[in-house]
Amino acid sequence: xxxxxxxxxxxxxxxxxxxxxxxxxxxxxxxxxxxxxxxxxxxxxxxxxxxxxxxxxxxxxxxxxxxxxxxxxxxxxxxxxxxxxxxxxxxxxxxxxxxxxxxxxxxxxxxxxxxxxxxxxxxxxxxxxxxxxxxxxxxxxxxxxxxxxxxxxxxxxxxxxxxxxxxxxxxxxxxxxxxxxxxxxxxxxxxxxxxxxxxxxxxxxxxxxxxxxxxxxxxxxxxxxxxxxxxxxxxxxxxxxxxxxxxxxxxxxxxxxxxxxxxxxxxxxxxxxxxxxxxxxxxxxxxxxxxxxxxxxxxxxxxxxxxxxxxxxxxxxxxxxxxxxxxxxxxxxxxxxxxxxxxxxxxxxxxxxxxxxxxxxxxxxxxxxxxxxxxxxxxxxxxxxxxxxxxxxxxxxxxxxxxxxxxxxxxxxxxxxxxxxxxxxxxxxxxxxxxxxxxxxx
Amino acid sequence: xxxxxxxxxxxxxxxxxxxxxxxxxxxxxxxxxxxxxxxxxxxxxxxxxxxxxxxxxxxxxxxxxxxxxxxxxxxxxxxxxxxxxxxxxxxxxxxxxxxxxxxxxxxxxxxxxxxxxxxx
Numbered sequence: 342x343x344x345x346x347x348x349x350x351x352x353x354x355x356x357x358x359x360x361x362x363x364x365x366x367x368x369x370x371x372x373x374x375x376x377x378x379x380x381x382x383x384x385x386x387x388x389x390x391x392x393x394x395x396x397x398x399x400x401x402x403x404x405x406x407x408x409x410x411x412x413x414x415x416x417x418x419x420x421x422x423x424x425x426x427x428x429x430x431x432x433x434x435x436x437x438x439x440x441x442x443x444x445x446x447x448x449x450x451x452x453x454x455x456x457x458x459x460x461x462x463x464x465x466x467x468x469x470x471x472x473x474x475x476x477x478x479x480x481x482x483x484x485x486x487x488x489x490x491x492x493x494x495x496x497x498x499x500x501x502x503x504x505x506x507x508x509x510x511x512x513x514x515x516x517x518x519x520x521x522x523x524x525x526x527x528x529x530x531x532x533x534x535x536x537x538x539x540x541x542x543x544x545x546x547x548x549x550x551x552x553x554x555x556x557x558x559x560x561x562x563x564x565x566x567x568x569x570x571x572x573x574x575x576x577x578x579x580x581x582x583x584x585x586x587x588x589x590x591x592x593x594x595x596x597x598x599x600x601x602x603x604x605x606x607x608x609x610x611x612x613x614x615x616x617x618x619x620x621x622x623x624x625x626x627x628x629x630x631x632x633x634x635x636x637x638x639x640x641x642x643x644x645x646x647x648x649x650x651x652x653x654x655x656x657x658x659x660x661x662x663x664x665x666x667x668x669x670x671x672x673x674x675x676x677x678x679x680x681x682x683x684x685x686x687x688x689x690x691x692x693x694x695x696x697x698x699x700x701x702x703x704x705x706x707x708x709x710x711x712x713x714x715x716x717x718x719x720x721x722x723x724x725x726x727x728x729x730x731x732x733x734x735x736x737x738x739x740x741x742x743x744x745x746x747x748x749x750x751x752x753x754x755x756x757x758x759x760x761x762x763x764x765x766x767x768x769x770x771x772x773x774x775x776x777x778x779x780x781x782x783x
Numbered sequence: 784x785x786x787x788x789x790x791x792x793x794x795x796x797x798x799x800x801x802x803x804x805x806x807x808x809x810x811x812x813x814x815x816x817x818x819x820x821x822x823x824x825x826x827x828x829x830x831x832x833x834x835x836x837x838x839x840x841x842x843x844x845x846x847x848x849x850x851x852x853x854x855x856x857x858x859x860x861x862x863x864x865x866x867x868x869x870x871x872x873x874x875x876x877x878x879x880x881x882x883x884x885x886x887x888x889x890x891x892x893x894x895x896x897x898x899x900x901x902x903x
Contacts, residue, residue: 351856351885365857372876377805377824387803388794396875398792398805411800726859 367456374491379438380453390411390463421574442469443480464488525780546616582613609667611757615667785819787812790871790882795834796865805881809871815886820869822855822882856883 352359369376372391377383381391389412394400396703399412442462450464462481469488472479479516550763585593593606595751785791787810794902806823808860816819823831832848839846853869863870870888 351854351883352858352866354860355856355867355883357856357858365859368859372878374875374879377802380825381802384801384803385829387800388796388802391802391805393792393794393802393805396792396838398794398875406796407798408796408800414797637878 363456366454367459370454370456370459370461373461375461376454381463438484442486449479450481459489546612579613579616582610583617585610604669612668615663618666785810787868788871790822790902792874795831802821803834806831807874809869809882809884812868815868820853820884822850822884824848834844852886854885856885857881 349359366376374396375381375391377391388394388399402411403409438452438454440451440452441448442464448465449468450462453461453463455461469479479488590603590606590610594603790807790809792805792807795803797803799880804823804827806821808819808821811818811820821831828848828850833844835846857873857880858901859878862881863881863883867885869884870881880884
C-alpha cells in the first residue's frame with residue numbers, strides 16, 4: 342500500500358481537511374518562512390540569510406557548535422546591516438524562481454519561491470534601501486514589486502522559545518551568565534572553572550591546552566575521560582610535555598582517552614617549549630596574555646550575549662603574539678577563552694564575575710559568603726583524584742557551591758600546587774592582584 | 784530545554800557558518816522509546832544521519848534514518864482534534880501550526896511529502 346494512502350486517514354484522525362502541498366507552501370510564504378533547496382541552497386546560505394534568527398532557529402546563548410564564530414559575528418557586527426536577507430515581496434503577476442530584481446546590476450535580490458502575489462526572495466536590504474532612496478523603482482521580470490515591511494513578517498514570539506540574553510536568576514539566588522542554562526553540569530563548570538579568574542601562569546597554560554583540544558566538551562561530560570586526559574598529558578606539566586619523544590606521540594595517538602590528532606599533540610609540545618622559553622622572565626605568561634591591564638583585569642561590557650564577539654582586537658593581537666612565540670592552536674577565539682573569567686558579558690551582570698562590592702550595589706547579595714566563588718582560595722590539596730582542586734573556603738563551608746566544588750569534573754591542575762604555596766601567603770584567599778604588577782607588552 | 788511535545792528549530796552548520804541541513808527537533812516520549820526525533824527534508828535525511836554519526840565520537844548514542852518508518856504532517860489553522868504523541872507546535876512561527884510525526888502504523892506522507900523523520 343502506498344504510504345500516501347495513509348495521509349487522509351491520519352488527517353481524518355486529527356480532524357483536519359487534506360489539502361495539496363501547494364497550500365502549505367502558500368501559507369509558509371505568507372509567513373516569510375523560506376524552504377531549503379528552493380529559497381536557499383544548502384551549503385551556501387548563512388542562517389541569517391534564511392531568516393533563521395527571526396524564526397527562533399538561532400540561540401545566541403548556546404556555546405560551542407560548528408560555525409558559531411560566523412553566526413555570532415554576523416549577528417553582532419556590521420555584517421548584519423548589509424547582509425542578504427530572505428524577505429517577502431508583493432507583486433502584480435507571476436514570478437519565476439531565480440529571476441533577478443531590477444536594477445539587476447546591483448544584484449539587489451533574487452526571487453525564490455512564490456505563491457500568487459507573494460513571494461520570497463534573497464534581498465540585499467542595504468542595496469534595496471539605496472535604490473528606493475534614489476527613487477529607482479524595484480522591478481522583477483518587468484513587473485513592479487513592493488518589499489513587505491519587516492513588521493508584516495515578524496513572527497509571534499513564543500513563550501517556549503524565549504531566549505534569555507541577560508543573566509539568569511538561579512534557584513540559589515545568584516544571577517549567573519545565561520549560557521550555562523539550568524544544566525547542573527554547566528552551572529558547576531561555570532562556577533568552578535569559567536568564572537574563576539586565573540592568574541597563575543601554569544594554570545593558564547593548562548587552560549590554553551584544554552581549550553585548544555576540541556574534545557574539551559567530551560572531557561567535561563565523562564569523568565573517566567576527565568581523569569584520562571591530563572594523565573595522558575603528564576598532568577599538563579610543560580617541562581614533561583616539551584620533552585615528549587616521537588614514541589610517546591605515537592602512544593598518544595593510540596590513546597582513546599584523548600583527542601587523537603597529531604597536529605594537536607605536536608602543537609601542545611611546541612606550545613610547552615615556547616612556554617618554557619619564556620618561563621621565569623618578565624612579563625610572565627599571565628601578563629603576556631594581557632589578562633591584566635593597568636593592574637586590573639580587563640572587563641568588557643557588552644549589553645547582550647549576542648553582541649559578545651567570538652574574538653576581540655586584543656585577543657587577535659594576543660593570538661598573533663603567542664603564535665609568533667611558537668605557540669600552536671592559539672587562534673583569537675581560543676585565546677579569548679583565556680579571558681573568560683575576566684569578562685562579564687552582560688547586564689544585569691553575572692554575580693560570580695563581579696567583585697563583591699559591585700555585587701552588593703547591583704544585585705541581591707549573595708546567599709552566603711562561600712558563594713563568592715571568584716575570591717575563594719585555591720589549593721587545599723586533599724589527596725589525588727577529582728576533588729583535589731577543591732578551593733579552600735568552599736571546601737570548609739557547606740553551601741551548594743561547596744558541593745559543586747567537590748564534584749569537580751577535572752583532576753587537579755598541575756599548577757594548583759604551585760599556586761597553593763603562593764596563595765597560602767595570601768591567607769588562603771585568592772586575590773587577583775598577585776601577578777599583575779608588571780605591564781603587559783600588549 | 785527540549786521535552787516531549789516541544790519542538791525547536793535549528794540547523795547543522797559548516798565550520799564556515801553555512802547551513803548544511805535545517806531541521807526541527809523534538810524529544811520522543813518514553814512510550815515511543817525515548818530519544819530525539821529530527822524532522823528534516825527527506826532528501827537530506829540520510830546525509831544528516833551520516834554527518835551526525837560522524838560527530839558522535841565516543842558518545843553512547845545511535846543515529847538512525849527513520850524516513851522509512853515515520854512520515855510528517857503539517858496542520859495549521861486550528862488545533863488538531865486529537866493530539867498524537869509525536870506532535871509539536873511548529874517552533875518557527877505560531878501560525879505554522881503543528882507538526883505531526885506519523886509512525887509506521889499510520890504512515891503517511893501527506894501535505895509535506897518532502898520531509899522525513901530521522902533520529903534517535
